[in-house]
Amino acid sequence: MDPAPGGAVSRRPTPRLLTALAGGVPDRTPVWFMRQAGRYQPAYRALRARYSMLELASTPALAAEVTVAPVRDLGVDAAILFSDIMVPMGPAGVAFEIQEGVGPVVARPIRDAAAVAALREVDPARDLPEVLEAVERSTAALGGVPLIGFAGAPFTLASYLIEGRPSRQYVETKRLMWSDPGLWDALMEHLSRVVGAHLAAQAHAGASVLQVFDSWAGALSRADYQARVAPHMRRLFAQLAPLGVPVISFAVGASHLVEVMADGPTALSVDWREPLGHVRQRVPRGMPLQGNLDPVALLAPWPHLVSQAEAVLAEGGSQGFVFNLGHGILPSTDPDTVRRLVQWVHDAAAPGRTDGGARP
Ligand code: 1CP
8 A cells, every 4th residue: 555644554445455356446456465574675584583484473563563564665555464374283283393495394294094183173262362463463553454364275284294394296295185085185174174264263353355375286287186175175265255355365387277276265366377368268257366477577677577567467457456476575586676566556557447547
């Protein structure tokens, strides 16, 4: 959102992100970025010199500060809660750490029936009060700018639990999925319950949008996604529907899954591999889309970045569209470039906007 004079955040009756996610035409194209809180920010690096990522996430005042900073510093139209998809796995009984330069590493990977049976149910109010307090504090500090709550999708979480760490081939995950479908379903059902409860609790605590990160779903064939993942996702979305908040579903490298992934969520967030105009033809009519600038474009010379952003805007259109990246901001990104891009998106006249956009 545009910072008002004096640094306060201006309020509007319906935030443009929510207008776009309702399929409408907002006054400006809403923009936020995945990983908008992170290492590319000097202030974040300064905090990380004193606290681990998980310490930041589990200290409500710090998590809220990191969450809100991009709205203040960049002028983006939404904040995303500072947390990690692995956070609810702790109370589920999974010992893990976030290793520097690696990501989540699980102490004892889950590969048999005993390990699945040992997983615990998660009651967010009891087990994750610090996350819910961070949601409450962030919502209060945002003064009407939407807060996006999130969770990992069951498949992406399962991939970390089974592989034990970030993976490229997902050998153990596929081995379990194919060799023991019953055990696979039991694990997916358990994770779906945890994720569903965690998302609902964030909405009740103040999040006005939810995003489900199925980051690594693109590793699966369409047939496997359809048979082994989609039924769990449909149940999850059905369970979230009564909350009345828009739910965005996101994956990387998942062009082959668009039709299947579009069954259930309010909106789809896609990466840069397929133009948004093509994606639109493959999802239900009017379904809002989010994306899809290549995060590497933020490292390119400004004229090239602008031409790529123009293409994204032209494909996305003015109705039911949220400008974002196709994946998270890279740590080597210059914060000034990010700020300039936000301004550029807000100033650009999106094609089809009846009022001619913001451009004089
Ligand atoms: O301090 C650090 O720099 C550690 C890096 C880091 C950060 C900043 C990790 C470890 N997690 C986070 C925060 C985080 N994670 C956020 C909030 C920040 C924001 O978006 O502004 C969010 C939404 C996530 C979600 C997340 N964690 C995803 C889904 C999004 C995506 O990138 O696809 C995934 C896959 C994870 C796992 C994870 N946690 C951390 C890393 C480095 C990774 C990825 C590891 C891998 O490549 O598999």
